[in-house]
Amino acid sequence: MVRWEVFAVKSILALVTGFTVYISGVINEATVILVFFMFLDFISGMLRGWLTKSLNSTIGLAGLIKKFAVIVILAMTAGLEYFFMHMGQDTGGLIILTVSSFFIVNEGLSILENCAQLGLPIPPILYNSLEKLNRDPSGKEQAIIRDPLLDKIDKAVLLKEVKQNQVEIASQELKKEEDQKGDDV
Structure with a gap:
């Protein structure tokens, strides 16, 4: 899968999730779910790093910075939502819900990926999909490579x-x- 295909799959899943959540009347809860998924992703990433002996504070800090950037994007989306509401357009929270859903899907995939690397049983079809998502367009793995000498120390x-x-x-x-x-x- 090339990068734009991965983005398209995530976007479609986000739209479906956003529409489902919108129809069921859950609006603000999507942001709460996103923050909870971010927390779970961080914890599962720390566990994966500890278990694979690749725990690195720089990578952890980069992950936290990315999660903060997601919250900034959500705040920007909330600002747009506020702007449209004051212009007389009732969006019903659909904009922020769709953006939140995109990141919920992204965090969910990351949690699943971390759990697979921890050795938890993952259905083969999901595991194969995760392997494809971890390849860049040239087919090279994007996994974190640990120096083998560190295991011997x-x-x-x-x-x-x-x-x-x-x-x-x-x-x-x-x-x-x-x-x-x-x-x-």
């Missing part, structure tokens, strides 16, 4: 080596200070 041994190096550096500095005091006398 024992953190406890590494911490002991760092502590030992700190003790050696402190003793060398103390020796330099004593030598300087001896030269001054």
Whole structure:
């Protein structure tokens, strides 16, 4: 699947979800559901990172920044909704509902992807679809690649080596200070 096809599938799912939620009379709840899905996606991403030993604060911060950007887009959409209402056009909350639905679908796919990488049983048809979504148009994987050397490093041994190096550096500095005091006398 090329990128525009993935975007088209997400958009269609967002429109269907938005229309269904609109018909059922749930308007503001879509934003609450989106925030809840964002929370679940963040937690499942942290669990995936911890389990695959690829937990990275930079990637986590980038994810949080993206989630904040989604909230900014929702605020902008709410502003547009407000503008249309004051112009006499009753949208019935359909604009913000559609945008929220798009991001709900996006977060849901991300949660499903994280759960699949955690090893949870995912139906084969969904798993194959997720594999296709994780490829860029040239067919290359977009998965996070972890340096294999990091798996071989024992953190406890590494911490002991760092502590030992700190003790050696402190003793060398103390020796330099004593030598300087001896030269001054």
